[in-house]
Every structure is written in structure tokens, then in C-alpha cells.
Amino acid sequence: MVKGARKILVLGCRGCVAVCSAGGDKEVKILSAALKLGVKRSGGEIEIDEDTLVRQCDPEYIEPLNERAKDYDLVMSMACGVGVNFVADRCPDVNVVPALNTTFYGANLSSGEWKELCAGCGACVLHLTGGLCPVARCAKSLSNGPCGGSQGGRCEINPDVPCIWQLIYDRLSKQDRKEELKNIMPIRDWTTAGHGGPRRRVREDLLP
Amino acid sequence: MSKIKGFCCNYTMSVDVDALKEGGLVPEGLEIDRLACTGRLEVPEILDAFTNGADAVFVVGCQMDKCHNLSGSYRASKRVRYAKKILKELDMDPELLEMFFADRGHSEPIVEAARLMASKTQGNSQDRDQ
Numbered sequence: 001m002v003k004g005a006r007k008i009l010v011l012g013c014r015g016c017v018a019v020c021s022a023g024g025d026k027e028v029k030i031l032s033a034a035l036k037l038g039v040k041r042s043g044g045e046i047e048i049d050e051d052t053l054v055r056q057c058d059p060e061y062i063e064p065l066n067e068r069a070k071d072y073d074l075v076m077s078m079a080c081g082v083g084v085n086f087v088a089d090r091c092p093d094v095n096v097v098p099a100l101n102t103t104f105y106g107a108n109l110s111s112g113e114w115k116e117l118c119a120g121c122g123a124c125v126l127h128l129t130g131g132l133c134p135v136a137r138c139a140k141s142l143s144n145g146p147c148g149g150s151q152g153g154r155c156e157i158n159p160d161v162p163c164i165w166q167l168i169y170d171r172l173s174k175q176d177r178k179e180e181l182k183n184i185m186p187i188r189d190w191t192t193a194g195h196g197g198p199r200r201r202v203r204e205d206l207l208p
Numbered sequence: 209m210s211k212i213k214g215f216c217c218n219y220t221m222s223v224d225v226d227a228l229k230e231g232g233l234v235p236e237g238l239e240i241d242r243l244a245c246t247g248r249l250e251v252p253e254i255l256d257a258f259t260n261g262a263d264a265v266f267v268v269g270c271q272m273d274k275c276h277n278l279s280g281s282y283r284a285s286k287r288v289r290y291a292k293k294i295l296k297e298l299d300m301d302p303e304l305l306e307m308f309f310a311d312r313g314h315s316e317p318i319v320e321a322a323r324l325m326a327s328k329t330q331g332n333s334q335d336r337d338q
Contacts, residue, residue, distance in 0.1 A: 026250075030294075033252035037259045038298045 001097045002035060005046065005073040010035070010099065011065075012052035013079035020114065023078030023100050025052045031078065031099060056083025062090050069094040122192030122199065125185065130171040135193070137164035143185040145169075210329040211237045212322055213262035215253070215284075217246045219276050220268045220310040221318060233319050235326040237263075240318075245269075247280025254291040254305065263329035264304040266321045271309045281309060303328060 002008060010032045018024025032048045039046040049072070053061045056079035065087060069075050076099040077084045087096040104116040119136040125143070126133060135141045139149075139157045146165035149156030153166040172178050192199070212235055225240040239262075243249060246269035257265045267288055269281035285307045292302035306325065310317035 029250070029252045030255075033255035033259070034294050034298065037255050040259055041298060041300070 001076070002039070002046070002074060007047040007049075007072050008035075008074040008076060009049045009051065009069060009072045010076045011056070011078060012050075013056040013077075013083050014052055015055045015057065015079070016105075017078060017080055017083075017100065018052070020108070021112075023080070028052055028078055031076070053079075057086055059086075059090060062086055065091045065094055119193065121190075123189060128180065128183070128185065129168045130175065130177070132164055132168050132171060134164055134168065143188055145181070209237045210235060210263045210326050211261050212239070212325050212329070213257040213265045214238065214240045214268060214318065214322060214325075215246060215249050215257075215265070216240055216242055216268040216318060217270060217276070217280065218242060218244050219270055219312045220314070222313045223315040223318075228315065228319060234322040237326070238322050245275075245277045245280040246284035247275075247277055247282075249284050249287060251287050251291045251294070254288070255294065258295075258300070258304075264325040266306050266308060266325045268308045268310050268318050268321055271311060274312070276312070301328075 010028050012018065012023050012025055012028035014024055017027075021027065028050045032050050035048055036046065055061050056077060062083075065075065069091060070093070073095065075087065075094050075096045077087055077096055078099045079086075080100060080102040081098065082102075084096055084098045087094055104114075105118060105120065106114045106116040109115050116136055118133060119141075121135045125135070134143060138146075139155055139161070140147055142165065146163050150163035150166055153163055155161040155163050169178070169181065172181060190196075221240060221242050225234070225238060228234045229236060229238065246267055249267060254265055254267075267284055269284050270276055272281050272285070275281040288305060288307040292305055295302045295305060304325075306321070308317055308321045
């Protein structure tokens with residue numbers, strides 16, 4: 001990605017990626033140091049500037065790059081994929097590349113460990129499943145109970161993965177709500193989950 | 209001559225490095241940065257040491273269970289491990305970076321560490337000097 005670039009800007013984000021130790025100030029410093037060392041070893045020369053924006057998902061932080069990034073051959077965004085896309089959308093002349101491979105949106109189990117808990121599917125059923133998501137946490141995103149691959153409370157894809165339908169059953173049983181599981185969920189409409197094309201949300205009350 | 213960079217904590221490095229050099233105990237190309245605690249050492253500083261010409265880098269902290277600041281040595285060892293991964297990604301020998309642990313006020317482990325790291329660079333520094 002950086003091959004041929006003489007001057008680059010490593011651009012972090014102080015939002016979610018900073019909290020996840022993936023693309024905040026500290027990680028910007030690490031990546032820059034690694035790039036400098038790598039380029040030096042390959043006999044090249046590179047000038048690297050570092051900065052971290054408050055967020056890379058709001059225009060007021062991104063748009064100044066139109067002027068500022070004129071000096072750079074490359075902007076390496078350490079934001080999630082949203083930031084990279086937003087720079088690309090808003091800054092036509094900025095050559096932006098991703099410095100992160102955004103994997104998922106999850107929770108921090110303990111220091112250094114994250115787990116996907118929500119798929120942002122746009123058709124939430126958590127009120128029916130005891131707060132445990134069968135869309136994000138079932139390998140098949142099943143709506144009405146486990147498949148035959150659920151053995152001993154574990155998913156067949158990996159013994160480290162609990163069967164979420166087992167957990168839903170256990171949790172609702174404990175809360176004396178097991179009967180609720182007899183309500184069959186209708187066939188799911190996946191258009192809100194991205195299958196209907198890129199999603200967009202408008203809130204009239206917030207529009208300028 | 210190999211350039212060796214050492215990061216030592218305030219408690220493990222009690223002897224002046226020039227005195228060690230004068231005594232012929234450590235390689236001439238040794239440079240030591242004395243830190244308040246190795247727990248303050250960050251990955252970029254380790255990588256920058258290589259970028260600035262070090263052939264090998266080592267870190268000496270207190271014994272893991274006797275760290276003056278409780279977890280400083282532990283933090284440093286984790287960062288060294290991470291920096292080693294980056295070196296590997298950059299196609300460098302991760303063994304050119306090591307973490308050592310020493311009892312408070314004992315300079316022998318530092319001398320040994322410096323010598324060991326110098327021995328690992330034999331060949332590499334010659335390439336650079338040519």
C-alpha cells in the first residue's frame with residue numbers, strides 16, 4: 001500500500017477504534033514507527049506525519065483533509081472501514097488506504113479480547129430472546145431454535161462457541177419465560193440487514 | 209562494530225555504562241537508556257532504536273515478581289513480545305530484541321545481556337559497515 005509513497009499521513013481516530021486499542025493515538029505511533037523501520041530497511045526514504053482525529057465518521061473532522069492532505073501522497077486511515085469510506089466520499093483528491101482490517105463490532109470481554117454481539121441487522125429480536133442475539137451469535141442466524149449441530153450446549157462450528165439457542169433457552173427457563181419460545185418468529189426479512197442494499201437512516205428531528 | 213541499544217530500569221542499572229566499557233566488560237557500541245521503569249517503555253521506542261541504527265536491542269527490568277513498580281517488568285515484557293511480532297512482519301530476526309530480568313543493583317545480568325546481543329549481531333553489523 002505504501003510502496004512508492006514519499007510522504008504519508010497516518011491518521012488515527014479517537015472513537016471506537018481508540019477504545020479498542022486498534023487505531024487511536026498509541027496505535028498511530030506504533031504503525032508509524034514500524035513503517036519507518038520497514039522503509040529504512042528496504043533502502044527507501046519516507047516522511048511520515050501522525051495525527052488522530054476526534055472521529056472519522058463526522059464531516060467536520062474529515063473535510064479539512066481536502067486542504068491538508070494535498071501535501072501527502074497517501075493517507076493511511078486507522079479508523080474502521082467507515083472512516084476510510086467517509087474520507088473517500090468527502091475528499092475526492094485524497095489517496096486514502098485502510099490501515100485496519102475491520103473485523104466486527106463487539107464487546108470487550110477482558111483486556112485484549114473482543115466478541116461480536118450485534119450484527120446491526122435492523123430488525124431487532126432481542127426482546128424475544130432474553131437479550132441474546134440469534135442473528136449475530138448463531139452461525140446460521142436461526143430464528144426459531146437450534147439446529148442439529150448444537151451438541152452439549154456447543155456449536156458444531158467450534159467447541160469454544162456456545163450454542164446461542166441453548167443459552168436463550170437456559171436464560172428464559174431461569175426467568176420462567178420458557179413458554180414464550182413457543183411463539184414462532186415469522187420468516188425474517190433480511191432487507192434491513194444489508195440484503196436490500198446499502199442502508200441509510202434519516203431522523204427528521206435532527207435534520208438541519 | 210555492532211550498535212547495541214539497551215533499555216534498563218532505574219533499579220537494575222546501578223553502574224555507569226562508561227565504567228563498564230572502560231573495564232572492557234561490555235561491547236564498545238553499547239548505549240544504555242536508563243528509564244524510571246521499563247513499564248514506561250513503549251513499542252515505538254523499541255522500533256525507533258532499530259531505525260536509528262541499533263543492530264540489536266535489549267530491555268532489562270526487575271525480576272517479574274520483584275518489580276519495584278509491581279507490574280512494570282510485566283508490561284515491558286508484553287511490549288517486547290509485541291515488538292518482536294512487528295520485527296518478524298518486517299522480515300527481521302525477532303531474536304535481535306530480547307527482554308532480560310535482573311536483581312536490583314546487579315550489573316552482571318546487564319553485562320551478560322549486552323554480550324549476548326552483541327554475539328547475535330555478528331555478521332549483520334559487518335554488512336552495514338562495508
